[in-house]
Amino acid sequence: MQALFDHISKFSKLTPAAIKSMSAVLQKIEIAKGDFLITEGRVCNHVYFLEQGCVRGFYNHDGKEITYWFAFENNLVMSFYSFSTRKPSVENIQLLEDAVLWAISYDDLQKLYDKHPEIERFGRLMNEHYYMMLEERFVRNHFTDSRTRYENLIAHTPHILQRVSLGYIASYLGMTQETLSRIRSLA
Amino acid sequence: MQALFDHISKFSKLTPAAIKSMSAVLQKIEIAKGDFLITEGRVCNHVYFLEQGCVRGFYNHDGKEITYWFAFENNLVMSFYSFSTRKPSVENIQLLEDAVLWAISYDDLQKLYDKHPEIERFGRLMNEHYYMMLEERFVRNHFTDSRTRYENLIAHTPHILQRVSLGYIASYLGMTQETLSRIRSLA
DNA sequence: TACTTTTTTTGATAACTATCAAAAAAGGAA
DNA sequence: TTCCTTTTTTGATAGTTATCAAAAAAAGTA
Numbered sequence: 001m002q003a004l005f006d007h008i009s010k011f012s013k014l015t016p017a018a019i020k021s022m023s024a025v026l027q028k029i030e031i032a033k034g035d036f037l038i039t040e041g042r043v044c045n046h047v048y049f050l051e052q053g054c055v056r057g058f059y060n061h062d063g064k065e066i067t068y069w070f071a072f073e074n075n076l077v078m079s080f081y082s083f084s085t086r087k088p089s090v091e092n093i094q095l096l097e098d099a100v101l102w103a104i105s106y107d108d109l110q111k112l113y114d115k116h117p118e119i120e121r122f123g124r125l126m127n128e129h130y131y132m133m134l135e136e137r138f139v140r141n142h143f144t145d146s147r148t149r150y151e152n153l154i155a156h157t158p159h160i161l162q163r164v165s166l167g168y169i170a171s172y173l174g175m176t177q178e179t180l181s182r183i184r185s186l187a
Numbered sequence: 188m189q190a191l192f193d194h195i196s197k198f199s200k201l202t203p204a205a206i207k208s209m210s211a212v213l214q215k216i217e218i219a220k221g222d223f224l225i226t227e228g229r230v231c232n233h234v235y236f237l238e239q240g241c242v243r244g245f246y247n248h249d250g251k252e253i254t255y256w257f258a259f260e261n262n263l264v265m266s267f268y269s270f271s272t273r274k275p276s277v278e279n280i281q282l283l284e285d286a287v288l289w290a291i292s293y294d295d296l297q298k299l300y301d302k303h304p305e306i307e308r309f310g311r312l313m314n315e316h317y318y319m320m321l322e323e324r325f326v327r328n329h330f331t332d333s334r335t336r337y338e339n340l341i342a343h344t345p346h347i348l349q350r351v352s353l354g355y356i357a358s359y360l361g362m363t364q365e366t367l368s369r370i371r372s373l374a
Numbered sequence: 375t376a377c378t379t380t381t382t383t384t385g386a387t388a389a390c391t392a393t394c395a396a397a398a399a400a401g402g403a404a
Numbered sequence: 405t406t407c408c409t410t411t412t413t414t415g416a417t418a419g420t421t422a423t424c425a426a427a428a429a430a431a432g433t434a
Contacts, residue, residue: 059326068329080322084315113311117304124300124307127314128271134318135267138325139246142255143361145422146391166412174330179391181413332392333421353382366421368383 001026004049004102007074011129012122021115025108029101037077037093037101044082044089046103050075053099054163058171059091067171070096070160076126077101096164146175150183188213191236191289194261198316199309208302212295216288224264224280224288231269231276233290237262240286241350245358246278254358257283257347263313264288283351333362337370 001023008014014022029048031037037055038044050071057079058067071077082089083106104112113120140152150173153160160169170180188210195201201209216235218224224242225231237258244266245254258264269276270293291299300307327339337360340347347356357367 061330066330068326080315081319084319113308117307120304120307120311121300124311124314127311127318128267131314131318131321132268132271134321134325138321139255141329143248143253143358145389165410167410171330176392177412178393178414182391185413352380354380363422364382365384365423369421372383 001028001102003051003074007049008122011125012118014118014122015116018112018116018118022104022112022119025104025112027103029103031095031099031101033095033098035095037095038079038082038089039092040090041088042082043086044079045106046078047083047106047109048077048101048103050077051100051102053101054096055093055099056096056164056168057091057093065171067168070164070168070172072159072163076130080130096168141174146173146179147183149173149175150180188215188289190238190261194236195309198312199305201305201309202303205299205303205305208299209291209306212291212299214290216290218282218286218288220282220285222282224282225266225269225276226279227277228275229269230273231266232293234263234265234270234293234296235288235290237264238287238289240288241283242280242286243283243351243355244278244280252358254355257351257355257359259346259350263317267317283355328361333360333366334370336360336362337367 004026005014005019037048040059050073052073055071055077056067057069057071058065060066077093079089079091079093081087081091086106109123113123140156141149144152153169153173160172164172166180166184167177170177173180175183191213192201192206224235227246237260239260242258242264243254244256244258245252247253264280266276266278266280268274268278273293296310300310327343328336331339340356340360347359351359353367353371354364357364360367362370
């Protein structure tokens with residue numbers, strides 16, 4: 001649990017009272033590689049802090065699984081859309097490694113926001129942070145060919161290469177596995 | 188100014204005191220088509236509420252201007268990265284039409300966040316909202332060919348077609364102007 | 375209106391990427 | 405290790421998109 005509070009403190013200093021309130025509703029979860037954290041069609045009722053492990057987010061399109069993000073240690077994990085809107089998730093979240101997570105329910109989080117402004121500030125800054133990361137990724141992918149997208153991955157998020165198989169990475173980069181393989185062989 | 192508070196109230200109810208505080212620091216700005224709101228290399232010190240008009244965000248890459256977003260009435264406009272991190276902007280924001288905007292400075296906004304939790308809540312929810320919109324756009328563009336991206340534009344944001352010239356739209360969709368023209372002619 | 379400038383379209387070609395099929399390599403289990 | 409399964413690579417081909425060049429259409433101005 002300490003890793004979570006260390007992470008939060010980088011964004012917003014929590015008072016002891018806020019830490020106490022949050023600790024009281026945190027739930028430790030340990031699940032195995034291959035299991036699902038969230039499946040499409042269900043409302044995402046928890047946000048998870050990933051203490052150990054690695055997960056992928058994917059959706060089904062034309063009978064194919066399209067993996068479009070990965071999360072690693074110290075990332076927050078949820079179906080953002082479903083959690084925020086309370087509508088059924090369109091995405092699935094699956095463990096790529098055995099993992100240790102800490103969960104907070106939607107309702108508990110709203111209560112924490114109401115009670116502790118520092119926690120709401122953390123939420124605001126967290127949203128800003130994730131927005132900027134998504135924007136950065138969007139811009140790097142916009143109008144760029146497959147080779148450049150792969151080179152951007154090597155330059156900016158090389159840890160993905162070390163923990164995720166190429167099929168998922170190709171999907172993440174928006175190209176087929178064959179294309180990614182050829183790009184690598186000609187590197 | 189009323190349009191701004193109407194917009195805010197859809198996300199978070201503000202107390203009269205919060206409205207008063209915010210009104211006191213709002214600055215009305217009227218600028219002409221073609222002018223710049225933000226230019227690269229400078230820190231973005233204001234967030235703007237676009238009451239009337241239309242703007243584009245673009246960056247320079249390999250000697251070309253890449254337009255990657257548009258904003259219209261009731262949108263918040265800023266260089267998100269620069270405003271949040273206080274670092275120089277990498278993007279430019281230019282008026283596509285004469286516009287009326289309301290500006291709040293970074294420092295004033297931080298004070299409002301400190302003083303009025305409902306305003307910070309608005310900020311959090313706003314960030315969530317923009318994150319979801321960006322994610323939706325990202326997913327729709329991921330792994331989809333030019334024709335489908337154009338069809339998605341027609342289906343989800345047709346107002347862009349009515350107010351923006353095709354050259355900018357092609358850039359927004361991540362294709363050349365020639366390709367967009369051909370897609371349209373074969374529609 | 376006539377003229378100028380900007381925007382959009384069309385044509386020809388080359389480069390890039392997906393698809394389908396199959397082989398090779400790597401990883402796991404007994 | 406050997407066998408089986410999964411992952412990655414290679415080959416051939418077709419479809420998609422960028423590029424360069426130029427024409428046509430539309431918009432703005434005197």
